[in-house]
Amino acid sequence: MPVHSKRGETLNHSPIRVLMPYARKAKEAGTHVFHLNIGQPDIETPPQALEAIRSNKESIIPYGPSEGLPTLRSRVANYYTKLGISVNSEDIFVTTGASEAILFALFSCCDEFDEVIIPEPFYANYIGFGHTSSIKIVPIPSSIESEFALPTVEKFEELITPKTKAIFLCNPGNPTGCLYSKAELEQLLELVKKYDLYLIVDEVYREFCYDEVFTSVLTFDEMSEHIIVIDSISKVFSSCGARVGFLVTKNKAIQKVVEKYAQLRLCPPYYGQKLAEVCYDYAEDYIPKAKEEYRKRREVLYNGLKAIEGVNCYKPKAAFYNMTALPLKDANHFCQWMLESFNHEGKTVMFAPGSGFYFHRAYGLDQVRIAYILNEHDLSDALVCLAEGIKKYKTLGF
Amino acid sequence: MPVHSKRGETLNHSPIRVLMPYARKAKEAGTHVFHLNIGQPDIETPPQALEAIRSNKESIIPYGPSEGLPTLRSRVANYYTKLGISVNSEDIFVTTGASEAILFALFSCCDEFDEVIIPEPFYANYIGFGHTSSIKIVPIPSSIESEFALPTVEKFEELITPKTKAIFLCNPGNPTGCLYSKAELEQLLELVKKYDLYLIVDEVYREFCYDEVFTSVLTFDEMSEHIIVIDSISKVFSSCGARVGFLVTKNKAIQKVVEKYAQLRLCPPYYGQKLAEVCYDYAEDYIPKAKEEYRKRREVLYNGLKAIEGVNCYKPKAAFYNMTALPLKDANHFCQWMLESFNHEGKTVMFAPGSGFYFHRAYGLDQVRIAYILNEHDLSDALVCLAEGIKKYKTLGF
Numbered sequence: 001m002p003v004h005s006k007r008g009e010t011l012n013h014s015p016i017r018v019l020m021p022y023a024r025k026a027k028e029a030g031t032h033v034f035h036l037n038i039g040q041p042d043i044e045t046p047p048q049a050l051e052a053i054r055s056n057k058e059s060i061i062p063y064g065p066s067e068g069l070p071t072l073r074s075r076v077a078n079y080y081t082k083l084g085i086s087v088n089s090e091d092i093f094v095t096t097g098a099s100e101a102i103l104f105a106l107f108s109c110c111d112e113f114d115e116v117i118i119p120e121p122f123y124a125n126y127i128g129f130g131h132t133s134s135i136k137i138v139p140i141p142s143s144i145e146s147e148f149a150l151p152t153v154e155k156f157e158e159l160i161t162p163k164t165k166a167i168f169l170c171n172p173g174n175p176t177g178c179l180y181s182k183a184e185l186e187q188l189l190e191l192v193k194k195y196d197l198y199l200i201v202d203e204v205y206r207e208f209c210y211d212e213v214f215t216s217v218l219t220f221d222e223m224s225e226h227i228i229v230i231d232s233i234s235k236v237f238s239s240c241g242a243r244v245g246f247l248v249t250k251n252k253a254i255q256k257v258v259e260k261y262a263q264l265r266l267c268p269p270y271y272g273q274k275l276a277e278v279c280y281d282y283a284e285d286y287i288p289k290a291k292e293e294y295r296k297r298r299e300v301l302y303n304g305l306k307a308i309e310g311v312n313c314y315k316p317k318a319a320f321y322n323m324t325a326l327p328l329k330d331a332n333h334f335c336q337w338m339l340e341s342f343n344h345e346g347k348t349v350m351f352a353p354g355s356g357f358y359f360h361r362a363y364g365l366d367q368v369r370i371a372y373i374l375n376e377h378d379l380s381d382a383l384v385c386l387a388e389g390i391k392k393y394k395t396l397g398f
Numbered sequence: 399m400p401v402h403s404k405r406g407e408t409l410n411h412s413p414i415r416v417l418m419p420y421a422r423k424a425k426e427a428g429t430h431v432f433h434l435n436i437g438q439p440d441i442e443t444p445p446q447a448l449e450a451i452r453s454n455k456e457s458i459i460p461y462g463p464s465e466g467l468p469t470l471r472s473r474v475a476n477y478y479t480k481l482g483i484s485v486n487s488e489d490i491f492v493t494t495g496a497s498e499a500i501l502f503a504l505f506s507c508c509d510e511f512d513e514v515i516i517p518e519p520f521y522a523n524y525i526g527f528g529h530t531s532s533i534k535i536v537p538i539p540s541s542i543e544s545e546f547a548l549p550t551v552e553k554f555e556e557l558i559t560p561k562t563k564a565i566f567l568c569n570p571g572n573p574t575g576c577l578y579s580k581a582e583l584e585q586l587l588e589l590v591k592k593y594d595l596y597l598i599v600d601e602v603y604r605e606f607c608y609d610e611v612f613t614s615v616l617t618f619d620e621m622s623e624h625i626i627v628i629d630s631i632s633k634v635f636s637s638c639g640a641r642v643g644f645l646v647t648k649n650k651a652i653q654k655v656v657e658k659y660a661q662l663r664l665c666p667p668y669y670g671q672k673l674a675e676v677c678y679d680y681a682e683d684y685i686p687k688a689k690e691e692y693r694k695r696r697e698v699l700y701n702g703l704k705a706i707e708g709v710n711c712y713k714p715k716a717a718f719y720n721m722t723a724l725p726l727k728d729a730n731h732f733c734q735w736m737l738e739s740f741n742h743e744g745k746t747v748m749f750a751p752g753s754g755f756y757f758h759r760a761y762g763l764d765q766v767r768i769a770y771i772l773n774e775h776d777l778s779d780a781l782v783c784l785a786e787g788i789k790k791y792k793t794l795g796f
Contacts, residue, residue, distance in 0.1 A: 004506055008506045038461065053454070061638070099663040109403055241459040242459050251399075260410070269670055275669075
């Protein structure tokens with residue numbers, strides 16, 4: 001039998017999806033599973049966009065342009081303009097989800113074994129994208145004690161080597177819910193300029209900031225050669241399955257390279273792009289309502305967690321995630337146990353074990369990432385399950 | 399300004415799409431461009447599948463399973479069963495087009511700098527997929543004189559080194575239209591067994607064989623640990639923009655690795671998968687009609703090409719492509735000239751320059767790939783343009 005690749009062997013399972021088989025078994029056994037493990041909102045996709053797909057008259061679903069449909073690119077440019085960001089259609093590449101945009105960015109900026117500095121904990125799949133593109137991810141720790149604040153510029157500078165090509169941020173943060181300020185970004189851009197690096201920022205949660213104003217790195221016009229932004233319709237328009245994301249940059253050399261990677265996979269999905277077009281047409285009406293809904297859920301989550309003895313939590317500033325430290329040693333085991341061996345009145349909860357979001361696997365062992373993407377009623381129910389689960393788990397002596 | 403990656407710099411433009419800006423300019427100037435450069439059929443997508451999308455009632459477009467919707471995987475398994483191929487749902491991974499399936503196969507079988515042997519000319523993007531996955535493509539020449547027949551097993555064996563991990567075929571062939579026989583595949587499988595390699599076969603044109611019976615490598619049950627098949631709805635169901643492909647293998651170790659790459663990009667596009675489901679429901683009615691249409695177009699193309707003085711062509715056995723040698727030195731220049739400087743009664747044709755389908759860039763310089771994906775009337779018109787174009791081009795002394 002031929003041997004599969006070593007890189008395939010060493011690639012990690014996604015911590016967000018790795019426990020899925022246990023969730024399936026729990027459901028088969030009749031238990032209701034609240035999915036707080038994955039950023040899949042229960043909010044409806046913009047109905048006008050769904051309707052546009054229903055009234056689509058095309059009789060052939062053809063290849064589109066590799067860089068995306070011009071009708072979509074111009075709408076996204078228009079959306080950015082309203083945010084006070086000056087970009088043109090040509091600066092926007094439509095990708096198959098933000099996932100592909102991240103890969104395109106890494107392949108375009110970095111060669112094999114180049115280094116990219118990322119504050120940890122970070123979106124777990126960044127490890128996989130680094131693995132796929134053969135780059136070295138250099139994590140820079142942030143901690144729950146400081147509510148995962150951005151490390152100081154000095155800490156970043158310490159990690160820069162001749163192989164460093166980029167600093168990568170997720171702002172607002174998944175899995176932390178943190179938000180980096182304009183002043184912090186300015187400091188980081190000084191560093192990026194000093195060492196001639198790229199700053200790649202995943203801004204897919206941009207629209208969900210509850211207390212403070214969001215600053216996009218795209219507003220720093222004078223630094224535009226250094227900046228690549230990752231975006232997506234998945235979260236903001238509750239359209240995760242459409243697989244439509246964006247890579248945005250004004251750097252013409254990077255654009256030329258991205259164009260080649262885009263041609264290689266022919267084009268992004270047609271229907272997703274048609275859906276996205278209409279999402280942007282109704283953005284101003286839709287987004288504030290979605291944001292208000294998440295704001296309410298954040299209160300439910302925060303108050304619910306605070307009420308559970310021993311839980312270490314903070315109020316996330318943005319996005320719809322929260323890293324929470326539980327009063328137990330092994331959150332991986334606990335999360336699996338919640339699916340395999342526990343239910344409260346026929347219900348249980350699935351979380352993403354926190355350690356999967358750290359590069360250093362010894363970190364975050366007592367943490368879980370909680371996505372507050374269910375309605376207030378379900379979220380409250382899920383928190384009751386969590387409280388009861390912790391109680392029961394501790395009586396078992398784990 | 400930061401420097402983009404060397405790998406991004408050395409990645410080639412797709413020969414199928416690289417002349418697109420010239421086509422756009424020709425259209426802006428009022429010239430009608432027949433697109434024989436790209437395998438984008440003008441045949442309608444199955445209307446029942448389009449209708450299923452129109453009557454979709456979902457109010458949220460959510461993430462699906464990473465390996466694809468179970469309802470689609472079971473339909474594809476059923477389709478294979480009817481072809482006399484024994485595979486289960488679990489052996490089928492839904493991917494974002496065949497492009498992604500090829501990348502998953504290469505990443506799963508090969509580590510960086512491993513070697514994969516591929517008969518050339520081959521689908522140009524294989525070079526890009528090899529580039530992205532940092533593997534070495536080892537081309538094995540086939541030639542227009544033998545109508546691009548499969549090289550002998552001895553020729554393959556000569557190229558095998560300790561780094562060789564797989565032999566990769568496209569059967570039926572893009573860009574050649576050739577078809578490999580059962581006996582040829584058996585011989586190659588002996589070699590694969592002897593050296594413990596994978597045999598990866600891109601069978602996306604399986605349904606379009608006009609003279610002889612097609613043999614899928616999946617029918618060699620006793621060799622199933624060695625076999626990975628690439629498939630797609632794009633061509634067979636005229637649904638290129640849906641971005642739905644498949645990776646099929648019974649090798650459990652490879653399945654486990656593919657699952658991780660699949661999780662990394664979350665899931666394939668939702669709407670494309672829903673479209674694909676219904677395509678397979680109507681496959682038995684739809685496919686024979688599409689095949690008959692391409693058979694007729696093949697006659698038009700072959701007879702048209704034969705009638706042009708100096709053109710070296712053969713009758714392709716399968717798929718809907720043909721490599722044709724033109725009576726001129728530089729087909730790249732000719733293809734661009736046809737778009738930039740020529741029209742016949744307001745019309746011109748776009749081809750994909752042949753050299754882009756060879757690893758050795760000195761090969762195929764006088765060749766073009768012609769996709770016979772337009773209806774007989776347009777195809778005839780396009781061939782008139784070609785004949786007139788060649789005549790004019792030669793008078794200019796090129």
